[in-house]
Amino acid sequence: MSNLAVLPIILPVIAGIIVAFIHKKKKIVRIVSQIIAILNLLVVGSIFLYVQQNGTVVLETGGWAAPYGIILVGDLLAMTLVLTTNIIAVACVFFAPKSLSEKQEEFYFYAFFFMLISGVSGAFLTGDLFNLFVFFEVLLMASYGLIVLGNGKVQLRESIKYVLINLFSSMLFVTTISFLYSVVGTVNMAQIGQRVQEVEQQGILTTIGILLFFVFATKAAVFPLYYWLPRPYISPNPVVSALFGALLTKVGIYSILRTFTVMFNQEVQLTHTLFIYLAAFTMIFGVIGALSTNNVKLIIAYNIIPAVGFMLMGIGLYNQVAISGTLYYLVHDMIIKGALFLLIGAIVYVAGTSDLRKMGGLIHHYPVLGWMFFIATLVLAGIPPFSGFIGKLLLLQGGLAQEEIMIVIVALITSLLILFSMIRIFIRGFWGEKTELKHPERKRKGVWMAWPAGALLSVSILLGLGAEWFYPTIDSIAEYVMNPEIYIDSVLKE
Amino acid sequence: MELIMAVLAGILFTTGIYNLLQKQLLRIIIGTALISHGAHLFILTMGELKRGAPPILTEGIENYTDPLPQALILTSIVISFGVTSLLLVLAYRASQVNGTDNMEQLRGNDYE
Numbered sequence: 001m002s003n004l005a006v007l008p009i010i011l012p013v014i015a016g017i018i019v020a021f022i023h024k025k026k027k028i029v030r031i032v033s034q035i036i037a038i039l040n041l042l043v044v045g046s047i048f049l050y051v052q053q054n055g056t057v058v059l060e061t062g063g064w065a066a067p068y069g070i071i072l073v074g075d076l077l078a079m080t081l082v083l084t085t086n087i088i089a090v091a092c093v094f095f096a097p098k099s100l101s102e103k104q105e106e107f108y109f110y111a112f113f114f115m116l117i118s119g120v121s122g123a124f125l126t127g128d129l130f131n132l133f134v135f136f137e138v139l140l141m142a143s144y145g146l147i148v149l150g151n152g153k154v155q156l157r158e159s160i161k162y163v164l165i166n167l168f169s170s171m172l173f174v175t176t177i178s179f180l181y182s183v184v185g186t187v188n189m190a191q192i193g194q195r196v197q198e199v200e201q202q203g204i205l206t207t208i209g210i211l212l213f214f215v216f217a218t219k220a221a222v223f224p225l226y227y228w229l230p231r232p233y234i235s236p237n238p239v240v241s242a243l244f245g246a247l248l249t250k251v252g253i254y255s256i257l258r259t260f261t262v263m264f265n266q267e268v269q270l271t272h273t274l275f276i277y278l279a280a281f282t283m284i285f286g287v288i289g290a291l292s293t294n295n296v297k298l299i300i301a302y303n304i305i306p307a308v309g310f311m312l313m314g315i316g317l318y319n320q321v322a323i324s325g326t327l328y329y330l331v332h333d334m335i336i337k338g339a340l341f342l343l344i345g346a347i348v349y350v351a352g353t354s355d356l357r358k359m360g361g362l363i364h365h366y367p368v369l370g371w372m373f374f375i376a377t378l379v380l381a382g383i384p385p386f387s388g389f390i391g392k393l394l395l396l397q398g399g400l401a402q403e404e405i406m407i408v409i410v411a412l413i414t415s416l417l418i419l420f421s422m423i424r425i426f427i428r429g430f431w432g433e434k435t436e437l438k439h440p441e442r443k444r445k446g447v448w449m450a451w452p453a454g455a456l457l458s459v460s461i462l463l464g465l466g467a468e469w470f471y472p473t474i475d476s477i478a479e480y481v482m483n484p485e486i487y488i489d490s491v492l493k494e
Numbered sequence: 495m496e497l498i499m500a501v502l503a504g505i506l507f508t509t510g511i512y513n514l515l516q517k518q519l520l521r522i523i524i525g526t527a528l529i530s531h532g533a534h535l536f537i538l539t540m541g542e543l544k545r546g547a548p549p550i551l552t553e554g555i556e557n558y559t560d561p562l563p564q565a566l567i568l569t570s571i572v573i574s575f576g577v578t579s580l581l582l583v584l585a586y587r588a589s590q591v592n593g594t595d596n597m598e599q600l601r602g603n604d605y606e
Contacts (some may be wrong), residue, residue: 130566137573157600161517163584166512167526167577174570178533181563182540255578336592360534 004047005059005074007491008082008121011040016114023108024209030097033110037093039085040117048079052473053405056490060277066492067191073127073491077327077477078352081124083332088246088338089457095452096239098445099349104149104237112149115142118245120257127491129180132255133173136219140166141249146240147232155235160231162232169218173209176197176211180351183208190341193484202266209264209271213256220252223314226305230289232352233304234297238345238374241297245304246338253311257326260315262484268318275316276407282309283414284490290421294356296429299421300337300344303380306414307333314395322398325479327389328470335460336379336388341455343373347429360432369450369475370430372457379460381419387464390471402484465482499539506532519595523578531576537563537570563573 015036022029051057057074060066093113098110119139148159159400181187183204184195184213194439196205214225221229233244264271288306314326347353350366361477364371382388392415437443463470481487506528513525541563548563589595 045532130569133574134569137577141576141580144577148584151591153591153600156591157545160581160584160588160597160600163577163581164514164522164526167574167581168529170577171526171529171574174566175536178537178563178567179542182539183564184543187562187566285569 002057002059004050005057005072005125006061008040008044008086009048009072009118009125009171010120011036011043011330012114012118012417014201015040016111016118019114020108020111023106023111026102026105028108029105030349033093033096033113036114037086037090041083041090044079044086044121047074048083050077051079055118055224056487059490061375063144067186067188070131071127071188071491072125073487074125075294075487075490076473077481078124080327080331080477081250081334081337081475083122084334085117085120085124085247088243088334088456089113091338091452092239092344093147095242095345095449096453097450099239099345100237103394107149108145109149112142115139116146116247118142118246120251124254127148127189129177129192129259131190133170133177136251137170138172139248139251140192143244146243146368147236149240150237151237158232161228165218165228169215169467171209172218173215176208176215178342179208179211188491189258189262193488194492196263198265205264206267206270209260209267210274212259212264213271213275215261216252216255218252220249220256220308220312221282221305222252222308223278223285224447226282226286226308229304230298230301233301234295237343238348242341242345245341246300246334249304249308252333253315255328256312257315257323257481261323261481262487264482270439271442272316272318275312276404279309279313279316280407280410282306282312287414287421291424293415295354296344296356296359296425297348297354298354299425300340302323303340303418303421304337306418307337309414310392310395310411313411314398317395317398317402317404317407318476319398319401320341320475320482321394321401322479324474325391325394325396327474327477328387328394331392331474332379332460332463335456335463336376339453339456339460340376340380340455343369343376343450346446346449346453347373349449350439350442352442356428359429361430361435363427363430364434365437366446368447370426372450372454373430374426376453376457377419377422379457379464380422382415385464387460387467390464390467400413403422410454419432495543498597499535502570503532503536503539506535517597519589519597522597523581523585526581527574527578530570530578534567534570534574537567 019029019033059072061070116139119135122135145165148155184192194299195289199205218225233241290299290302310329312328314322350358379388380384382392396408510525510528513521519533546557546559547555549558592600
């Protein structure tokens with residue numbers, strides 16, 4: 001059954017190729033994509049259940065045993081994230097026909113979309129550092145295609161910046177891999193994890209580890225390297241923004257989690273303390289960004305950054321409670337960011353502008369949309385009993401257990417400011433005098449656009465209210481993450 | 495030999511970064527190309543430069559070259575080739591739409 005691990009990667013690739021051939025026939029391509037996305041979700045869901053019952057699935061491609069061949073590791077951590085990815089994919093594929101123009105749909109949106117899903121799943125599943133680079137490139141290539149789709153002036157400007165920063169960090173990634181290869185002589189993550197203990201000069205390894213951290217930090221938008229993120233994320237179509245905001249930075253965070261638990265866990269004092277400081281700065285600067293602007297899309301995009309800070313905080317604290325908090329927050333944030341970007345896409349569409357000063361009184365015309373946005377705000381800010389609260393609670397517990405009071409205070413203040421930045425949109429965009437709608441003809445379509453977002457929102461609420469069901473799984477994953485020997489043993493079969 | 499290669503990779507990185515910091519789009523793209531060349535040379539150097547037989551198991555030959563860095567470089571070259579060509583098209587389109595190839599003069603409305 002080890003071949004199961006490749007299905008979440010190969011199915012979207014095949015789907016992408018199929019829809020690339022029928023890209024002109026809009027109706028067929030929509031239905032085919034929607035059916036394949038749901039099928040994919042079902043397949044991934046059943047693999048998740050299989051892994052939950054029978055343990056990690058390891059695929060050695062071509063039958064080459066672990067340290068020599070390329071391997072795919074479908075453990076519970078990877079499968080949880082792949083499952084979340086596919087939930088978001090389904091919501092986006094139903095949102096896409098309402099929000100994309102006909103031209104955009106015709107020009108290979110669905111092909112790029114499936115390639116992106118394939119790259120993200122691959123990055124979660126691979127057990128080989130160089131292969132991680134390759135999957136990063138797969139998802140980045142697809143994202144380059146998506147970000148420029150539509151061809152506006154802003155999009156062209158922002159996509160050039162986006163491609164450049166990612167190209168630079170990819171080249172840094174390759175360089176770091178070659179450093180690591182010269183020290184430990186392998187690119188297999190499990191074998192690196194085994195060999196770093198035996199290397200005499202630990203200082204060099206720590207340097208390489210920090211370099212690798214900066215590569216992933218660029219992708220994940222951690223403090224000194226987040227400046228590129230907000231504007232490219234808001235320039236494309238809302239559905240593309242939702243995919244990027246929900247998936248891409250989280251791949252970076254996942255890579256940090258994986259590398260600094262399996263591979264570089266020898267200098268915890270140095271590296272993980274650095275993470276805590278960077279997490280604090282990421283939260284503060286991200287939320288200041290969110291407060292600084294009147295562009296509603298930009299407010300949501302800036303809110304990605306403090307979330308990254310929260311997840312990094314858990315990795316930095318490095319105890320089981322904090323790691324389970326990071327995992328809970330990771331899943332929660334993927335879903336709620338997807339929902340928020342879709343909702344804000346619908347709101348901007350019906351309001352006809354993303355300038356907060358020109359909105360107002362929307363709740364009289366769109367009550368459902370308004371209250372959905374309000375609930376999403378509460379979920380994001382972490383008001384109990386929603387899912388953000390549980391993630392934050394675990395993170396704060398972990399912080400207090402480690403006696404890192406500073407980061408706990410920063411996290412609490414940041415949560416409050418996140419709530420403030422989001423409620424601003426609700427107060428100034430939805431409240432106010434009833435005004436004439438600028439685009440009354442958009443009402444029907446706008447309401448339809450809200451449904452996929454509503455579906456994601458209900459998944460998110462379920463994640464919060466049903467915490468009792470999900471927590472044991474998350475806790476067992478956290479225990480697994482804290483004991484990298486289990487990962488190494490299951491890959492190298494010793 | 496390794497030392498020369500490492501210095502060469504370093505020079506490629508420096509010139510690449512210098513070009514990356516320019517305003518003209520084409521120079522920036524050349525900068526990325528130089529950086530990727532530097533990175534590729536660096537992988538080759540890190541896999542140890544030595545004369546030896548190809549890595550095929552035959553009797554009597556004991557000094558093999560390491561095949562892994564070569565496989566890594568090949569993958570990386572293909573990827574950077576693809577990205578560079580994409581960047582060229584993107585730059586061409588951006589300069590056509592905006593009528594300039596200066597990074598600081600690319601425009602557009604942020605509240606679309």
